[in-house]
Structures are given as structure tokens and as C-alpha cells.
Amino acid sequence: TDAFTYDPGFTSTASCQSTLTYIDGDQGVLLHRGYPIGELAEQSSFMEVSYLLLNGELPSKQELENFSTTITRHTMVHEQLATFFRGFRRDAHPMAILCGVVGALSAFYHDSTDIHDPAQRVIASHRLIAKMPTIAAMAYKYSVGQPFLYPDNSLSYTGNFLRMTFGVPAEPYIVNPVIEKALDRIFILHADHEQNASTSTVRLAGSSGANPFACIAAGIACLWGPAHGGANEAALNMLREIGTPDRIPEYIARAKDKNDPFRLMGFGHRVYKNYDPRATVMQKTVREVFAELKVTDPLFDVALQLEEIALNDPYFVEKKLFPNVDFYSGVILSAIGFPTSMFTVLFALARTVGWVAQWNEMITDPDQKIGRPRQLYTGPTQRSYVPVTER
Ligand code: CMC
Numbered sequence: 001t002d003a004f005t006y007d008p009g010f011t012s013t014a015s016c017q018s019t020l021t022y023i024d025g026d027q028g029v030l031l032h033r034g035y036p037i038g039e040l041a042e043q044s045s046f047m048e049v050s051y052l053l054l055n056g057e058l059p060s061k062q063e064l065e066n067f068s069t070t071i072t073r074h075t076m077v078h079e080q081l082a083t084f085f086r087g088f089r090r091d092a093h094p095m096a097i098l099c100g101v102v103g104a105l106s107a108f109y110h111d112s113t114d115i116h117d118p119a120q121r122v123i124a125s126h127r128l129i130a131k132m133p134t135i136a137a138m139a140y141k142y143s144v145g146q147p148f149l150y151p152d153n154s155l156s157y158t159g160n161f162l163r164m165t166f167g168v169p170a171e172p173y174i175v176n177p178v179i180e181k182a183l184d185r186i187f188i189l190h191a192d193h194e195q196n197a198s199t200s201t202v203r204l205a206g207s208s209g210a211n212p213f214a215c216i217a218a219g220i221a222c223l224w225g226p227a228h229g230g231a232n233e234a235a236l237n238m239l240r241e242i243g244t245p246d247r248i249p250e251y252i253a254r255a256k257d258k259n260d261p262f263r264l265m266g267f268g269h270r271v272y273k274n275y276d277p278r279a280t281v282m283q284k285t286v287r288e289v290f291a292e293l294k295v296t297d298p299l300f301d302v303a304l305q306l307e308e309i310a311l312n313d314p315y316f317v318e319k320k321l322f323p324n325v326d327f328y329s330g331v332i333l334s335a336i337g338f339p340t341s342m343f344t345v346l347f348a349l350a351r352t353v354g355w356v357a358q359w360n361e362m363i364t365d366p367d368q369k370i371g372r373p374r375q376l377y378t379g380p381t382q383r384s385y386v387p388v389t390e391r
Helices: 037-042 048-054 061-073 079-085 094-108 118-144 157-166 177-192 197-207 212-223 231-242 245-256 277-293 298-311 314-318 325-338 341-364
Strands: 021-025 027-030
Touching: 027 037, 027 048, 027 231, 027 277, 037 177, 037 277, 037 298, 048 061, 048 157, 048 177, 061 118, 061 341, 079 094, 079 118, 094 118, 094 212, 118 212, 118 231, 118 341, 157 177, 157 314, 177 277, 177 325, 177 341, 197 341, 231 245, 231 298, 231 325, 231 341, 245 298, 277 325, 298 314, 298 325, 325 341
Parallel strands: none
Antiparallel strands: 021 027
């Protein structure tokens, strides 16, 4: 009797029209506003990609400068926010803190919550992009018991984030340009990915008219899951658990076992049935960061060998399971000095630009309606209430 299409997991439902990001999963192609992710990762900057996603075109030199300056002007957070942080336990997961703090932003910035005012939408967008590094760094500082650092607007977006995270007031912090570039590239790789679970969450939340800060907080909550953004943390924890290459076959066997819930973290993707183009750049970046820091990590060898074994195993070949963006990112982030609990926070920081751009696109879409899926009801048919004494 129901005339609805049953599509659990929305594997074949287009929820919106979008001009932001194109993915050809069979070919392993990812384009932002038409530009290949590989070219953007190599040649662009996170600020430039943010401008591109928000405005549709690459900026001129002047436009980029103006945009960066505008973002820079919003990097500080309301002083009262520091008090809000102090209410959390020191051992709280930084993603828990991020969900809470970003969820509370509308309480601090209610002058940019009117979604019908285009000027307020712009300010809210800039605020979110600019304040995420500050909030992310504060979450880290809080967990290690060090003082919060104010932003330094003479630094780049990513350099400033590195300083707020790893710097201390007692001494100057010198940003390593190679690390800055590598992290900036990681941010580019995470900036947007069309209608993934968290972006769909942001759009769904936004479709009811909720304010942008609340919508992004909803996206952060969704991103946290290990099947989504939480996979970078889970992937590195998995590599640690495997520990040495000789134990890889045991984990491959577990991943293939239908009775074992274990999956290879950082492997497989709903859309990519080919190598995730972001993983290619990520793998290359691992080598650059190691060379610069003059370190190696035995876990990188475990990851490389795990990939090689999986890509030659009929199970992974038939199911077209390849490494995704989260497979190699953890090795780099941990070499830079981030604890695993911060990995998904970094993903959220970078994806904020995609969420914000998608939210803006949705708000200005003339076809926009409240998102309201239907269901196939499989419960009991109508029946009469029986008083508890008669049950
Ligand atoms: N290890 C072992 N088997 C897998 C894996 C894996 N990582 N991924 C998928 N499969 C199998 C799965 O068991 C299923 O087998 P069968 O058809 O026999 O039931 C088949 O491959 C298809 O999997 P699915 O779960 O139906 O596919 P999906 O599109 O619903 O899920 C996914 C996609 C990313 C959630 C899944 O591949 C996965 O759980 N991967 C591990 C977590 C991960 O790395 N997530 C990050 C995704 S990329 C970045 C991001 O979104 O944050």
C-alpha cells in the first residue's frame, strides 16, 4: 500500500542538487567546483579552497587576501567560552567537548543566527570557519592542562592552529613550514565530500530552519562515528593493535569473517569503488612529513603491507574495498604530535568549510523544503488498549 521507495542508507537517493563537489566513485575522481582534488592539494591552500567552495570560483589575489583577512578577524572566541570549557572533565574526549562548545556557539553569537538575513549568514559562515581552529586547539590545551593561547593573526590559518595547539606562552613558537604545508593539505583533503553522513545531517538539521551553529554541531556529532570521521582514530588504533606485519594475516582473516564485527578501519567507501584519490595524496604526504621530521614509524610499514595484502586478496578485490582518506592520515597526524583523540577533531575543523558551504547552498536553493523521509511501517496493525490489570 505504501508508495514509497525503500532505500535504507540512501544508497540510491539524491537528496539535493549541488554544484560543490563531484565524485566518480568508479574512476576514483573527486572534483571541487570542477577542480581535481590532486591539483588543489598540490597547488592550492586551505583558505583558497574554502573560498572556492563558498563562492564557486577561485579567488583573485586580492579576493584571497580579503577573504583571509576577514577570516583572521574572527579567530578569537568570546572570552566567556573559556569558562564553558572549564566545565568539562579534563579527560573528556575532545570530540565530546567540540560537540558541546560548537553547539553552544549560537548562545555567544546570536547576532548571526537569523538565517533569512544574507549578511548574517555570511558572518556566521566566517565565524564558524575562523573559530574552529581556536576551539579545536582549546579542546587540546584543556586536555593536557596547558593555558589556552590566543590566536596570532600574523600566521596563516594552519600555522596559527599549530601554534595554538603546540605553542606555550613561555616561549616563542616557530611554525615549521613543511608541517604547516602538510597539515594545510590534510585540511584540503577533508574540506568537502558531497552528501556524506555528516553533511546530510547538517542539511537535514538546517532544513528545519535551525541556526547554522546548531547545524554544524549536528554534523560534528554525526562525524564522530567510527564508520565516518571517527575512522581516522580507529584506523591508527587498529594499526597499533596489529603492531607488527606478521600479525596482518590474522586481522585480514577477521575482517573477512562474517561472524566477526571487525572491519579494516580506513578501508572501503560507499561511493569509491576504486582508490580514494585523497588516500593517494595522503600516502605521499606521510613520506614528506617523515623526511622533514627525520622520523619513521613502524606503523607506516604495517599500513603499507596491510594495504598490499588486502588489495591482492579476493575478498577485498571483489568487494572493491580500497584505502580511504582515513587510512594514512593518522600516521601523519601522530608524527606531527597530535594524540589519536584529536584526529576526528581535525577532520571536523576542515569539514566545517564544506558543511558551511553546503548549508548556504541549501538555504538559497529555491527547491529547499524540510527534510522529511517517509518509512515502510512494519509494526502491529491497530489494536485496543488493555488496562495493566488485565495484561
Ligand atoms: N573491512 C571488511 N569488510 C568491509 C569493509 C571493511 N573496512 N568495508 C566494507 N566491507 C564489506 C562489508 O562487510 C560488506 O560485505 P557484504 O556485502 O558481504 O555484506 C561489503 O563490504 C559492503 O559494505 P557495506 O557496509 O554494505 O558498505 P557501505 O557502503 O554501507 O559502507 C563504509 C561503507 C565506509 C561504512 C564501510 O566500508 C566501512 O565500515 N569501512 C570502515 C570504516 C571507514 O574506514 N570509514 C571511513 C569512510 S571514508 C571517510 C569518512 O567518511 O570519514
